Structure formats: structure tokens, C-alpha cells
Amino acid sequence: MRHRLARRRLLGALGAGLGAASVPFVPWLDARAGGPPPRRILFFFTSNGTIHERWLPEARGERLDKLSPILAPLERHKSRLLVLDGLRHQVIIEKSDRTGHAAGINTALTGRNNEITDPAQPLHSLATGVSVDQLIGARVGAGAKLRSIEAGVQVEPYNKDYASLSYAGPKAPIPPESSPYRVFDRLFKGLRPRGAADPEDAFALEDRRRVLEAVSSDLDALRPRLPASDRVKMEAHLDAVRALEHSLTTGAGAAAASACAKPALGPRVHPWKNDDIPAIARLQTDLVVMALACDLTRVATIQFGRAGAGHRFTWLGGEFAQDPQVDPGSLARGLHALAHRESHPESRAKLVRAHTWYAEQLAYLLDRLAAVREGERTLLDSTLVVWLNELGTGGDHSHERLPWVLATGARGPWKTGRLLSFPGQPHNRLLLSLCHAMGVDVKEFGDPDYCKGGPLTGLG
Amino acid sequence: MVRGAGRPRSFAVVGAFALVGVGCARAPRQVDAPSTPTRAHAVRAAVVAAPSPLRRLSNEEYDNSVRDLLGDATRPASAFPPDEAVGGFESNSVSPVTQPLVERYQLAAETLAAAARPRLGELAPCPPPEAPRACAARFVERFGRAAFRRPLDPRERASLSALYDETARRRGHERALSLVIEAVLQSPSFLYRAEPAQGGGGATRPLSGYELATRLSYFLWASTPDPALLDEAASGALDTADGVETVARRLFADPRALDGVRSFFRQWLDLRELETLSREGEALSRFTPELRRAMAEETLRFGAHVTLSGGDVVEALLTSDESFVDATLARHYGVPAPAGAGFERVRLPSGQRAGVLTHASVLTVHASAEDASPILRGKFVRERLLCQPVPPPPPDAVISLPRFDPAETKKERFARHRMAPACASCHRMMDPIGFGFEHYDSIGAWRDREAERAVDATGVLGSTGDADTAFDGALELGRRLAASPRVRRCVATQWMRAALGRTERAEDAPSLDAAYAAFAAAGFDGRALLVAIARSDAFRHVGFEKEAP
Structure with a gap:
């Protein structure tokens, strides 16, 4: 019943034309002269921890002074950074019997412990609560086309417990989408500039709406007949169908900037080719920035690899192609193997270069956000960017001194x-x-055991 | 002759604790303590079945189902996110769906409906002078029943008819039929295998004929029931264990039974990973897409063959010197290529290969990107053949990779795993078994020498309860495992997990005992095991957790 009412409210919100047999409105992709820009939040994830001695910047008092080698590419954005040292995954440290990469990514945005979901495979576990991006997306992004977008850079979806930063709810991971083309479709497919309407669009939209209406009524009917643990699945499914229905009929939001346009996709990249990682990262970043600029979503994630990613940084030099120091029988590869050999000078030097490359990608993201005008200000001014990692240090799976870096502009x-x-x-x-x-x-x-004292003091 | 064969024995104790794990640091468990013989003959008490979490169709089941419903073999679910396995078998029973997946379902349904457009005359025949609306009503009824695996209820009938009527007015008859197809393919009654609760829960109930038909067809065919099976469900033919057996035997005779058995082997032996894993170093150029495909095909064919052709399936699986190769795989194995273009049955190279443990597929999937992995191969044997799960590394494991020193032998390098007590307790369960596979490289090619040394493939099988031994090489390991009742029991357990889509619980012990006894009594004929599982109480019933009022 609750759901039926919610759907009715939603349809009401979408416009009276929808429920009737008349042609529904078509979602447009265009700039608006909206009110004050909304707040946005963007999570930027890289894996395998950091090397604190090469990461921690110098400061005079609290004021950032000389940036560290790893953070150096962010020099031009220094005044926008808030570098946080010392935070830890206390819930994992105190309550978990599994502390590796997966535990880290599962708790990073959920703040909760993991649960083993398959007794026959105790290596796999999932987070037991909603992630902060999804909670924020449901509140702040409710009117936007998508409550959130999760873009991945070669995040293998196998073993969702290593892949997912975002959770729609307990044990409901949302692995990121690693194909920029699919990310493009989710955001921009079917959107046209105002005035370029195709009548067939409206018909197709009405068809879809009616099909989803039938699907929703089936979900509603099945739900009460299932045991409690399965009713949750019907509710989640219904919620997803409703969100899809909303996204189909929603175009650029009220806060779309004048730069809002369908992004060009450029030369074709291969989503799973290691050497294409820099190009994929660019593309995903550009798509996410445009999604924010068009106000298609207010919550986004750009995720470089799964927890313990094994990417090889071949574009930084031939020496990254092979790891002669690593036993060929070892299961750790690439960046992951380097992190587990952190104590060795050559591996350590490579690790620093890899993490520095990530900082360059973050700097590029901040550049792009700063380049989008929103009236007097820029998109970066209304966006909170959060760089996070599943561990403090990768080699020993430490959950202490997590290398969080926040970045945001004037607003x-x-x-x-x-x-x-x-x-x-x-x-x-x-x-x-x-x-x-x-x-x-x-x-x-x-x-709740780890929320004592409330939000961090001293940020403001 | 295998110990225990032909003599029904009960291993209830194993069922109860099989999932506790090998315990690593703890003493090896005694595994085959038979329960008291009187139990089997005791007066039959009321069945208590374990709850079965709601399963969503796996990608393979979705693809096979739309193939059988619409004649569409394009396998659209290959674009879906990977399935979620429980107990190694894809059941999609833990995590709820999210918006990206719902979008995929929508796209697949639209694509399938569009592809069916030219064949609507065949799917929804409408010979004049019949009114299109009457034909559509018939189609809704028939397609709905086939896709939902039961007759439509009045609400569903009304909802789909209304969708048809409204769309037909706006967009015409054909478009309206397309939308009916789209709605049915996105409905939870198609996507999920619902076995609804009755009353307040906390009880066990027998499955309805339709629910049982659904379990049977996805178990034995990895696909949706055909109309004949739904008719059998309606007729009450599935109301008794004997009835279920009769129907199961009919399903075996259908070519789709191959899909079901192949699906089991693909999941049990982790072969799905062959599609995505990558190789590095020297093996990279040899690991061609053709070889990848041929590897999987060999094991799937072999598994189906030994399961469905009678005889001791465990013995054949672990020791048979026959298999199926095409020209690509023949080259990889160093055996003469078959005359034809496809796969043929051949004798494997003597002393090098026998049984699935020596198939390139299994060896490749359980290897690192550049070399054999004693850890992964040992873990595979421990978990999938001995049913002893290996716990994850302890929280305080310091995982610092040592510098690779080629002067050390592999056993010296891996001995480090077993120096720290925290690591030793579990690596002892894996590495000593895994060493037995050292004759096979990262893509399962045979080697006599590695890094200028003769290969040392001696290993130790320990903590099994009934098969502990030192051995030399995978062939001897296969023979030892084939003789172990624990392994035989584990094979039955794995099939049971596949059938139920979950790991076994205490309530399942009698069913597992009965299935194992029937399996053993039939000389470990694979078909007998599948029939016995289908007949079992666990398969024919569903239980529900007590709910808080």
C-alpha cells in the first residue's frame, strides 16, 4: 500500500499529463536559468592504501604549505583541499574478523561491518547497511534523473565484495559501471535538446511507462505473499523500477549549467584493456562532470579499480609491465603486488609514482569542475569532492590513517x-x-557505536 | 571396488558439520561416523524443510528460458552483471536487484520483444476471421503460463489484457503484443522463482506441482518447464516421489538435460572464470580465445558424458583416461588431432592426464596469471571435492610478499606460508595438495621441468578423515580422492547445493543421507543421484522461518 501511494505521488510530481492518455512530456537536455545551484558530492576512489611518508603534506599550523610528492599534482588546487590524517575504520578494527581489501571497501562508505553471505565461501562478505552516497542521493538527488551515478575504471564486477563502494541497503551492493558507453547511455540516451523532439520519443516513453506500471503491480502483488526476508527484495526491486520510471521521464535538472550538452565520446576505448586505463579515466571523468553540469545527478562516484586493484601502470613506463621482484605464482598483480612489497625500495618508488598519477587524475577532475560556469561561480564551488581509499596502507592491510582528501570550492x-x-x-x-x-x-x-561525538569538529 | 558402494550408509554427521570448515588449527575431524541404523527405518516423522531464499534466474537460466519461450538464442543476459553464487552455485538469492540491473532487464525485454516481432504470427497465431483481441487473449494466457511457469491469476490476466487493449488502441495489435512480452519478461513472476509462504510461516509445506516443475526443469535443464511438464504439474503427476522420478527420467531423455548437467559442471568447477581471466608472461600468446573455449568445452562434454552414460561417475570424473578434444586442445595436450572439425573422444596422454583434475580448464582457472598456483589448486580440491571450506586469512596476517628469488625451489618459497603459525594452519590445508599439480603450468600445459629443475609434484593429502596420504602427481591424487567416501559424499552434496541453490542445513541431513545412499546403491551412477535428489524431501518441500508477529 505504501508503495502504491508513493508511486501515485511520484506520478503527480512528474506532471499531470503522464497518467492520462495524452502524450507525456519528453525529457529535454538543455540549460536552465535556475535558482541557486544545489550541493553535489563526488567520490573519487583509488585502492591499495598509500605511503604516508610520501603522502602527508607539510603545514604551518593547519595551513597547507608544501604538498607531498604524491599530492604535488594538486598544487594548483591547494587552497581547495582539506587533507585529513588519522581516521580509521574502527568498526573493522574492533568488530571484524576479516580485515583485507574487501572489508575496507565495504565499510568505507557504509561505516558498517561485513557479513559472510555464503558459508561455503567464507572469503566473501558484504556490507550490512546503506552507503553514504546512496543515502545522500536519495535525499539530495531525489528530483534529478538519477539519484547517483557510479562510474568505474576497470572495476571487475566478479566478487561484488571487492567491487562495490556503494550499497543501496544491507547486502545490496551496486558495482560501478566500467563501460563509459553504458554510463553515457544511462545518463544521456534519449535526451534531446529542447525543440528537437521526435514524436516517436513520446510514444515510446508512454509504452515504457505502461509496461513498468504492469511490472510494479506484479511486484506489489507478490510482495506480501513472501516471507519477510524476501519481501525486502521485492521492495528493493520496486524501488529500482520506480527510480527507472522517474529517470526515463526526467531530463536536465533545474540547475543545468549553460555548458550542459551531450558529451562527445571521442576515439573508442576498450573498457577492459589495461593500457586504455588513462583514456577510460578521462572519459568517465568527462561524463560524470557533464552529468553534474546538466544536473542529471547530484551524487557521483569515479572508482579506479576494485579494492586491491591489480592494474599495471604501463603508461608510466616499461618497468611497470613486469614485476621481476614478484613470484610468478603470486596471486597479487600490478598495483596490488607493489603494495604488498612496499618495504622494498623499487616497489615503493613505483607505488609512489602510481599514487601520484591518481592525484593527477583528481587534479584533472577538479580542473573540469572549475571550468563549468554556474552564474558567478563554478561547478566546483557547489561540489564536494572526496578522495578515499579502502585502506590506510595496502601492504599490511592497515585500516588506520586512512588517506582521505576533501576538495571543494567557494560555496x-x-x-x-x-x-x-x-x-x-x-x-x-x-x-x-x-x-x-x-x-x-x-x-x-x-x-552507531562509532558515531560518538557526532560529526568531526574543526572542519568548518 | 569403492568402499561403501552398494551398501546404503548414512553420513548424517557430515551433513551437520560439513560447513564448519576444516578448522585449520583444530584437529582433523572424523568424517564418516555412520548414524544409528535404526534411524532409517524409524517411523517417518513429519518433514521439516529448511527455508529456501527467493532465487532470481541466473543469467544462464534467463538465456535458456527466453530461448525456450521465444525461440531467441541471442543470449541477452550475457550483458547482465555476473551472478551471485551461494555454495558455488548461481542462485542470486542474497542481494536484491538495483537500478542498473532493472535497466538491463528492461533493455533485454525490449530487444527480445522487437526480435520476436517478425514471428508474432507464429507465437500468437490469428487466423482470420478471428478478432485480434481474441487471439491476443489466447496469447496472454499461453505465454503468461509458460513464462510464469503456472497459470495466470485473475489480477495478472486483467493487468496484461488491459495493457494489450490500451496499447492496441494507441499503437495497434502487434505493438500491443510486444508490450505484453516486455511486461511478462520484466515481471517478478518470470524473473524470480517464488515459493510463497502460507499463513504465518514457521512451517514446512510441500511444493505445489507447478513449483516442483519449476525446480525440476531448472535443476535438470537449466531452463523453464516445457508445456508438457506444466501439464504434468497440473495433472498431479508430481504429487508423489515416484511421480517425480518418472518425470525426472523423462527430462533426462530430452536434449536439454545436457544443458542442466553442463551448467552444474560449469559452476562446480569454476569454469565460468575461463571467460574472463587473463594470462601474463610467456603463456599470454598461447592462451588464445580458441584454446579458452576448447578447454571449457572439453570439461563440459566430459562431465555430461560421465554423468548421463551410467557407471561410477566419481571414478570416471577423477580417473578416466578418456576425454574430448578438438584440434586446438589436441595440440595443447600433445595428442593426435581428431579427423573432424569438432570434438572427438580420445585417450589422454598416458601418465600425464586422467580425470578433470588434469583438464586444462580446471588447471587454468585455478592458477595465477603467470604460474601454477598450489594455493588455488589446493583450495579447489579442499572446498569443491572434500567439502571443507577454508577460512579467510586471519585478521593479523601480515601479507608482505618476499622478493622473488629464482634460486629457491617453489616448495622453499611456499614454505614461508607455513612458518607463521597464523598462516600455517590454513595453508597446510591447501599448499601440500596443490604441489601435486606442479606438472601443469598456468594454462594447464604439461611440463617436466620448471626453471631448469625437474618438477617435484609430490604432495600430501591430509585432514580428510578417510583419504590421508602422501602422493606423487595429480593422477595419483585423483585415484586417492576417487576412493574416498568423503569425496563421494561431497559430490552428492555439491549436486544438492546446485539443486537447492543454497548450502545445506541441518534439516537437509536426512535428504542428503537418502540421496547418498541411493547414489551408492546404484554404483554411483550420476543419473541415480539426480533422481534421488529430485525425490528427496528437501527438494519437494519448502520451509519458512518463524516470523516475529
Whole structure:
């Protein structure tokens, strides 16, 4: 019943034309002269921890001074950074009997412990709660075409517990989409500039709406007949169908910037070819920035690899193609193998170069956001960018001193250009801070045991 | 002769603790303590079945189902995200769907409906002077029943008819039929295998004929029931264990039974990974797409053959010196290429290969990108053949890779795993078995020497309860495993997991005992095992957790 009502409300919100036999409105892709830009949040994930001695920037008091080797590419955005040192995955440290890469990615945005879902394969486990991006997306992004977009750079979807930063709810991972073409379709397919309508669009839209209406009524009917544990699945399915229905009829949002246009896809990349990683990263970044510029979504993730990614940084030099130092029988490859050989100088030097390359990609993302005008300001001014990692250091699977870096422009909620230290503080407190910064007023996030003290103090 | 063969024995204790794991640090368990003989003859108590979480069609099941429903063999689910396995078998029973997947379902349904457009006359025949609306009503009824695997209920009938009527007015008859197809293919009654609760839960109930027909066809065909099976469900033919057996034997005779058995082997032996894994180093150029495909095909054919052709399936699986190769695989194995273009039955090179443990597919899937992996191969044997799950590394495991020193032998390098006590307890369960596979490289090619040394393929099989031994090479390992009741019991358990889409629970022990006893009594004939599983209480019933009021 709750669902039927919710759907009716939704249809009402979409416009009276939809329910009737008349032609529904077609979603447009165009700039609007909207009110104040909404707040956006963008998660930028890289894996295998960091090397703190090469990561920690210098500061005078709190003020960022000389950036570290790894953060050096961010020099031009230094005044926009908030480097956080000392946070830890307390819930994993205290409650989990599994502490590797998967535990890290599962807890990073959920603030919760993992649960083994298959007793025959105790290596695999999933997070037990919603992730912060999804919670924010459901609140802040409810009117946008998509509540969130998750773009991956070669995130193998096998073993979802290594692949998923985002969770729609307990044990409901959302692995990112690693094909830029599919990301493009999810965002831009079917959208036309205003005035370029094709009548068939409207008919096709009406067809889809009616089919989904029939599907929803089947989900509604089946749900109460199932045991409680399965009713949850029907509710999640219904929610996804409703979100799809909404996205089909929704184009650029009220805050679309004048730069909003269908992005060009450029030369074809192969989503699973290692050497294409730089090109894929560019493409995914450009798509996500345009999604924000068109106000198609307000919550996004760009994820470089799964937890413990084994990408080989061949584009940085031939020496990355092979790891003569690594036993050929070892299961760790590429970046993952380097992280597990951190104590060896050659591996360590390569690791620093790899993490520095990630900082370059973040700098490019910030450049792109800063290049989109929104009235007097830029897209970066209304976007909170969060660089996170599943571990503190990869080699020993440490969940301490997580290398979080925040970046935001003038409209951001916090004073930037600073290095802040929160030794031993649970990262749940930062997740709470992110919620509050995005206007989601919750008292706790994730495991309540690690929210004591509320959001981090001293960010503002 | 295998111990225990031909003599029904009960291994209830194994069923109860099989999932506790090998325990690593703990003492090896005694595995085949038979339960008291009186139990089997006791007065039959009411059946108690374990709950079965709602399963969503696997990608393979989706593809096979739309093939059988619409004649569409384009396999659209290959674009879906990977399936979620429980107990190694794809059941999609844990995580709920998310919006990206729902979008894929929509796209697949639209593509399938569009592809069916030219064949609507055949799918929904409408000879004049019949009114299109009457033909459509018939199509809704027939297609709905086939796709939902039961007759439509009045609400569904009304909903699909309304969709047809409204669309026919706006867009015409054909478009309206297309939308009916789209709606049915996105309906939860197609996508999920619902076995609804009755009343307040907390009880066991027998499955309805239609529910049982659905379990049977996805178990034995990896696809949707055909109209004949639904008719049998309606007639009450599945109401008794004997009835189920009769129907199961009919299903075996159908070519689709090959799909079902191949599906089991693909999942049990992790062969799905052959589609995506990559190789590095020297093996990269040899690991061609043709070889990848040929590897999988060999094992799937072999598995189907030994399961469906009678005889001791465990013995054949682990020791048979015959298999199926095409020219590509023949080159890889160093045997004469078959005369024809396809696969033919051949004798494997003597002393090098016998049984699935020596198939290139299994060896490749359980290897690292550049070399054989004693860890993965040992873990595979431990988990999939001995049913002893290996726990994940302990929280305090310091995982720092040592510098690779080619002067050390592999056993010296891997001995490090077993120096730290925290690592040793589990690696002892894997590595010593895995060493037995050292004659096969990262793509399962035979080698006598590695890094200028003669290969040392001696290994130790331990903590099995009934098959502990030192051995030399995978052929001897295969023979040892084939003689182990624990392995035979595990094979039955794996099939049971595939049939139920979940790992076994205490309630399943009597069913597993009965299935194993029947399997053994039939000389370990694979068909007898499948029939016995289909007859079992666990297969024919569903239980529900008690719900908080």
C-alpha cells in the first residue's frame, strides 16, 4: 500500500499529463536559468592504501604549505583541499574478523561491518547497511534523473565484495559501471535538446511507462505473499523500477549549467584493456562532470579499480609491465603486488609514482569542475569532492590513517587549504560530517557505536 | 571396488558439520561416523524443510528460458552483471536487484520483444476471421503460463489484457503484443522463482506441482518447464516421489538435460572464470580465445558424458583416461588431432592426464596469471571435492610478499606460508595438495621441468578423515580422492547445493543421507543421484522461518 501511494505521488510530481492518455512530456537536455545551484558530492576512489611518508603534506599550523610528492599534482588546487590524517575504520578494527581489501571497501562508505553471505565461501562478505552516497542521493538527488551515478575504471564486477563502494541497503551492493558507453547511455540516451523532439520519443516513453506500471503491480502483488526476508527484495526491486520510471521521464535538472550538452565520446576505448586505463579515466571523468553540469545527478562516484586493484601502470613506463621482484605464482598483480612489497625500495618508488598519477587524475577532475560556469561561480564551488581509499596502507592491510582528501570550492561548507589530524577517530564521524554538509540531518551513520561525538569538529 | 558402494550408509554427521570448515588449527575431524541404523527405518516423522531464499534466474537460466519461450538464442543476459553464487552455485538469492540491473532487464525485454516481432504470427497465431483481441487473449494466457511457469491469476490476466487493449488502441495489435512480452519478461513472476509462504510461516509445506516443475526443469535443464511438464504439474503427476522420478527420467531423455548437467559442471568447477581471466608472461600468446573455449568445452562434454552414460561417475570424473578434444586442445595436450572439425573422444596422454583434475580448464582457472598456483589448486580440491571450506586469512596476517628469488625451489618459497603459525594452519590445508599439480603450468600445459629443475609434484593429502596420504602427481591424487567416501559424499552434496541453490542445513541431513545412499546403491551412477535428489524431501518441500508477529 505504501508503495502504491508513493508511486501515485511520484506520478503527480512528474506532471499531470503522464497518467492520462495524452502524450507525456519528453525529457529535454538543455540549460536552465535556475535558482541557486544545489550541493553535489563526488567520490573519487583509488585502492591499495598509500605511503604516508610520501603522502602527508607539510603545514604551518593547519595551513597547507608544501604538498607531498604524491599530492604535488594538486598544487594548483591547494587552497581547495582539506587533507585529513588519522581516521580509521574502527568498526573493522574492533568488530571484524576479516580485515583485507574487501572489508575496507565495504565499510568505507557504509561505516558498517561485513557479513559472510555464503558459508561455503567464507572469503566473501558484504556490507550490512546503506552507503553514504546512496543515502545522500536519495535525499539530495531525489528530483534529478538519477539519484547517483557510479562510474568505474576497470572495476571487475566478479566478487561484488571487492567491487562495490556503494550499497543501496544491507547486502545490496551496486558495482560501478566500467563501460563509459553504458554510463553515457544511462545518463544521456534519449535526451534531446529542447525543440528537437521526435514524436516517436513520446510514444515510446508512454509504452515504457505502461509496461513498468504492469511490472510494479506484479511486484506489489507478490510482495506480501513472501516471507519477510524476501519481501525486502521485492521492495528493493520496486524501488529500482520506480527510480527507472522517474529517470526515463526526467531530463536536465533545474540547475543545468549553460555548458550542459551531450558529451562527445571521442576515439573508442576498450573498457577492459589495461593500457586504455588513462583514456577510460578521462572519459568517465568527462561524463560524470557533464552529468553534474546538466544536473542529471547530484551524487557521483569515479572508482579506479576494485579494492586491491591489480592494474599495471604501463603508461608510466616499461618497468611497470613486469614485476621481476614478484613470484610468478603470486596471486597479487600490478598495483596490488607493489603494495604488498612496499618495504622494498623499487616497489615503493613505483607505488609512489602510481599514487601520484591518481592525484593527477583528481587534479584533472577538479580542473573540469572549475571550468563549468554556474552564474558567478563554478561547478566546483557547489561540489564536494572526496578522495578515499579502502585502506590506510595496502601492504599490511592497515585500516588506520586512512588517506582521505576533501576538495571543494567557494560555496563549500568547510574552510579549505588545511591539513587536519584526527588520530584514532572512527571514519563514521567523517561520514556523518558529509551527510550534514549535504543537508542530510542524521544523528548517526553506519554502526552507531562509532558515531560518538557526532560529526568531526574543526572542519568548518 | 569403492568402499561403501552398494551398501546404503548414512553420513548424517557430515551433513551437520560439513560447513564448519576444516578448522585449520583444530584437529582433523572424523568424517564418516555412520548414524544409528535404526534411524532409517524409524517411523517417518513429519518433514521439516529448511527455508529456501527467493532465487532470481541466473543469467544462464534467463538465456535458456527466453530461448525456450521465444525461440531467441541471442543470449541477452550475457550483458547482465555476473551472478551471485551461494555454495558455488548461481542462485542470486542474497542481494536484491538495483537500478542498473532493472535497466538491463528492461533493455533485454525490449530487444527480445522487437526480435520476436517478425514471428508474432507464429507465437500468437490469428487466423482470420478471428478478432485480434481474441487471439491476443489466447496469447496472454499461453505465454503468461509458460513464462510464469503456472497459470495466470485473475489480477495478472486483467493487468496484461488491459495493457494489450490500451496499447492496441494507441499503437495497434502487434505493438500491443510486444508490450505484453516486455511486461511478462520484466515481471517478478518470470524473473524470480517464488515459493510463497502460507499463513504465518514457521512451517514446512510441500511444493505445489507447478513449483516442483519449476525446480525440476531448472535443476535438470537449466531452463523453464516445457508445456508438457506444466501439464504434468497440473495433472498431479508430481504429487508423489515416484511421480517425480518418472518425470525426472523423462527430462533426462530430452536434449536439454545436457544443458542442466553442463551448467552444474560449469559452476562446480569454476569454469565460468575461463571467460574472463587473463594470462601474463610467456603463456599470454598461447592462451588464445580458441584454446579458452576448447578447454571449457572439453570439461563440459566430459562431465555430461560421465554423468548421463551410467557407471561410477566419481571414478570416471577423477580417473578416466578418456576425454574430448578438438584440434586446438589436441595440440595443447600433445595428442593426435581428431579427423573432424569438432570434438572427438580420445585417450589422454598416458601418465600425464586422467580425470578433470588434469583438464586444462580446471588447471587454468585455478592458477595465477603467470604460474601454477598450489594455493588455488589446493583450495579447489579442499572446498569443491572434500567439502571443507577454508577460512579467510586471519585478521593479523601480515601479507608482505618476499622478493622473488629464482634460486629457491617453489616448495622453499611456499614454505614461508607455513612458518607463521597464523598462516600455517590454513595453508597446510591447501599448499601440500596443490604441489601435486606442479606438472601443469598456468594454462594447464604439461611440463617436466620448471626453471631448469625437474618438477617435484609430490604432495600430501591430509585432514580428510578417510583419504590421508602422501602422493606423487595429480593422477595419483585423483585415484586417492576417487576412493574416498568423503569425496563421494561431497559430490552428492555439491549436486544438492546446485539443486537447492543454497548450502545445506541441518534439516537437509536426512535428504542428503537418502540421496547418498541411493547414489551408492546404484554404483554411483550420476543419473541415480539426480533422481534421488529430485525425490528427496528437501527438494519437494519448502520451509519458512518463524516470523516475529
